Amino acid sequence: MKDNIKIQLKDITVIFGKKRAEALKMLDQGVSKNEILEKTGCTVGVNKASFDIKTGEVFVVMGLSGSGKSTLLRCLNRLIEPTAGDVIVNGRNITKESDKELLETRRTEMSMVFQKFGLLPHKTIIDNVAFGLEIRGESGAKRLEIAQDSINTVGLEGFQNQYPSQLSGGMQQRVGLARALANNPEVLLMDEAFSALDPLIRADMQDQLLELQNKLKKTVVFITHDLDEAIKLGDRIAIMKDGFIEQIGTAEDILTEPASEYVQAFVSNVDRKSIITANTLMFEKPQVAQYERDGVEVAIRKMRKVSVEVLPVVDNDHIFKGFVWLKDLVGAHKEKKHSIKEFIQTQGPMVNPDATVEQMLPLITGTEAPVAVTDEQSGKLKGIVTQISLIVEATSFDREQIEELKENLNEQ
Numbered sequence: 341m342k343d344n345i346k347i348q349l350k351d352i353t354v355i356f357g358k359k360r361a362e363a364l365k366m367l368d369q370g371v372s373k374n375e376i377l378e379k380t381g382c383t384v385g386v387n388k389a390s391f392d393i394k395t396g397e398v399f400v401v402m403g404l405s406g407s408g409k410s411t412l413l414r415c416l417n418r419l420i421e422p423t424a425g426d427v428i429v430n431g432r433n434i435t436k437e438s439d440k441e442l443l444e445t446r447r448t449e450m451s452m453v454f455q456k457f458g459l460l461p462h463k464t465i466i467d468n469v470a471f472g473l474e475i476r477g478e479s480g481a482k483r484l485e486i487a488q489d490s491i492n493t494v495g496l497e498g499f500q501n502q503y504p505s506q507l508s509g510g511m512q513q514r515v516g517l518a519r520a521l522a523n524n525p526e527v528l529l530m531d532e533a534f535s536a537l538d539p540l541i542r543a544d545m546q547d548q549l550l551e552l553q554n555k556l557k558k559t560v561v562f563i564t565h566d567l568d569e570a571i572k573l574g575d576r577i578a579i580m581k582d583g584f585i586e587q588i589g590t591a592e593d594i595l596t597e598p599a600s601e602y603v604q605a606f607v608s609n610v611d612r613k614s615i616i617t618a619n620t621l622m623f624e625k626p627q628v629a630q631y632e633r634d635g636v637e638v639a640i641r642k643m644r645k646v647s648v649e650v651l652p653v654v655d656n657d658h659i660f661k662g663f664v665w666l667k668d669l670v671g672a673h674k675e676k677k678h679s680i681k682e683f684i685q686t687q688g689p690m691v692n693p694d695a696t697v698e699q700m701l702p703l704i705t706g707t708e709a710p711v712a713v714t715d716e717q718s719g720k721l722k723g724i725v726t727q728i729s730l731i732v733e734a735t736s737f738d739r740e741q742i743e744e745l746k747e748n749l750n751e752q
């Protein structure tokens with residue numbers, strides 16, 4: 341197993357009902373979930389899920405109610421036994437572990453955070469958080485110290501001696517998170533952890549999780565039915581339907597290259613402006629003027645060759661220096677000037693490849709220049725994003741349409 345892979349799922353299938361063997365066979369033959377239910381009375385919870393979860397990533401599983409998210413998550417720590425397939429955690433096949441080994445895996449490697457907090461009402465916050473440590477056999481003083489640390493980590497310092505009913509929903513969920521963190525697990529399994537919270541508190545918890553994740557760098561598997569939440573939290577997102585994983589990718593992958601009509605319909609209302617980046621939109625090897633070599637005439641010829649009115653200028657190391665405009669160079673040509681250097685406009689919009697459409701749009705107002713996409717560290721030009729593709733992207737074109745548009749622009 342590669343170093344950066346924390347969890348591997350291999351053909352995980354879960355079937356509920358008595359005639360599982362028969363249902364499994366039908367599933368292998370490609371029979372639909374509905375037909376299997378009709379013929380065998382069995383429900384397909386998860387249908388041959390195979391994918392890797394990387395160390396330190398927030399992996400979101402998203403889908404509508406009944407799509408199999410919770411079932412899939414529960415296979416990861418075997419709260420649900422897969423009907424077929426393997427779950428490999430840290431290189432060990434936990435589907436083959438004995439009950440004792442599994443218990444150890446759950447205690448040390450994975451913690452779960454539930455939607456309904458699951459706090460013990462008659463215990464104080466600190467005792468709730470320390471509860472798992474008690475089961476693990478930590479001494480009294482030690483577990484209180486760890487629990488207090490964990491409470492502080494989620495921003496609840498001072499509330500340790502209160503009871504769950506004295507805390508708001510958001511705070512109770514923080515306790516749930518603190519309890520999970522107290523075990524210092526490598527993997528956090530979060531099942532609709534924020535779904536029961538009011539929208540503002542929910543957004544706050546999402547921010548806090550991201551902040552914590554920046555520091556703690558756990559591997560997080562997060563279940564949600566909310567696409568906005570999935571996009572906000574997920575380094576990668578798996579979209580499930582009827583137990584089947586329709587697509588896995590970054591939010592941008594899923595938006596720009598939806599794997600099925602289902603996914604496309606699912607993401608059709610997403611505000612793409614905040615997700616699509618310069619990296620996706622840019623022309624990768626644009627025509628450029630050479631800072632050291634090209635004179636006015638050569639630059640004009642280059643522009644005419646590709647029918648553009650503006651060229652990015654780069655030096656010998658491909659570092660972006662600015663733009664030159666045809667209208668300026670034509671004038672210079674008449675005046676028999678030869679160097680382009682004095683005509684370079686250095687104020688043109690410049691971004692790094694991660695810049696979103698939303699961030700680029702304000703940069704193009706008041707200028708006609710394309711956006712130069714440069715490497716943040718080296719300053720090298722990586723590509724340019726034309727104003728037209730930015731504006732189109734701010735509306736709602738898919739990847740195929742963008743490619744078509746780029747081709748058309750290239751041909752002009």
Ligand SMILES: Nc1ncnc2c1ncn2[C@@H]1O[C@H](COP(=O)(O)OP(=O)(O)OP(=O)(O)O)[C@@H](O)[C@H]1O
Nearest residue numbers: 356383384385404405406407408409410411412565
């Ligand atoms: N214990 C069970 N017995 C029978 N069928 C079950 C059981 N648990 C889940 N299912 C079925 O398996 C499928 C997947 O359910 P699951 O709860 O994993 O979906 P989900 O995407 O998490 O939905 P939700 O968001 O509503 O929790 C559904 O069709 C559900 O009815």
